[in-house]
Amino acid sequence: MYISNKKHHHIVYKMHWHMIMTVFLVVTPVVFFLLFAKMTNITIYTLFTDIGISLIRMIIAFIISIILGWGLAVLFYHGKSSIIALPIFDVLQSIPTFAALPLAVMYWGKSSTTVIFFLVLAMIWPILFSVISSLKLIKNEYQEAIKIYGLKGWKLIRYFTFPASVPGLITGAIVGLGEAWEAIIATEIIIGMNTGLGPFFKSFANNPKITTFGIFGLLMIIFSINKIFLLPLLDRSHSLVEE
């Protein structure tokens, strides 16, 4: 059974299959972690608190990176400002971020702010450069069409800049999130956070079984997020810019 939104002409649900897959992708990691907690004698509260806190840090950093990365890309992707801004962005993204870790700890201490700061540094560059790439690939005829009809300000963003940048935004978000998963564990361990996935893995560093199952569980969460949210968004965004 198909539920189709005629206006947007996309199949939203292939109902049964989609429902089964969504439930499977949400339930499986949860069940896995419940069994994992039981097998390893870790309390469910500790396990889900560590996962939850790291996820919240990721979500906050993701939202900041999306807003900042997209905004900077839209401001500086073309014109005279891009001649100065793009080389600066390129240099900034090449700076080894962990070199600045002691400075950040000195400033914010062993806090979630420090972790989020480093996650933003990991995510913002792929988002920014992907959005810039999307905007630079806009056909000249589209630019001429919006010029002739005088699209400006908020309407320019609503009808033109945002939709044209969405494929780059989603691609950048996927790459950025990939880098952020790596960064979050490392940052939480290095700065010595008390909660989160980093301290979880650190506290079981001498137990290969728990570490292996923990990594497997983490991969299940990443897979579910990609499968439920990111990949469908990527498909949809590319279909929107097809001529």
Next chain:
Amino acid sequence: MSTIITQKNISKVFKDFRGHTFQALHDINLTIEEGEFFIFLGPSGCGKSTLLRIISGLEPKFKGSQIFRDDIHKEDFSFVFQQFALLPWLTVEENIFLGLQARNTLTTDKKKEVLELIKSLGLEKFINEYPKELSGGMKQRVGIARALAINPKVIFLDEPFSALDSFTAKILREELLSIWHERKMTIIMVTHNIEEAIQLGDRIGVMSSRPGTINTIKINTLPRPRELRSKEFFEMEDNLTKLIIIKD
């Protein structure tokens, strides 16, 4: 009829990334009269599209002067593109209303008027479709509807039928003529199709390339509707062909 656009000594030089220059247009002098159907005719690369972009304001950098009649403003211009230039993420309806949205002139009355236009162009069944779901002919109908929706005084058309099959192009040429008769706006169009130029134009500016110049402006006195297989039509076609071949 009165002159709405006057161009004096228009020249345009392009520079590539290596710094090499290319003179696209040289010393163009031209007037456009209100309500006329003016055609730029010439081979590929003669600068006719560049000239159209200069007049429409899409190409702001050029040498020479361009004067518009006092009551003609940028907002009175509309453009139909060769490759349609419909925004792929907007539906047909959203594309057509784009100009009105941009200018904050989308009133209920105006919406009714544009919906009538959509009907007259046979697009009413497709208003919720996306451009990729339409044929080339339908896409260009949307392009024409979008251009007409803002009630322009001047419409620029850049080879609007060259991406279409000959049957669709023929139908759309007739529809364009009928819209022009009804609305009495000024049309400035670029084409490399001689038959199309004779069928549509009041005056035909024949251009040659390297650098792009207007060799001659032919006044087309054939009575409308034009009989495409008449002796006079063929004679004019031969004359224009010779002009283009000799001068290019």
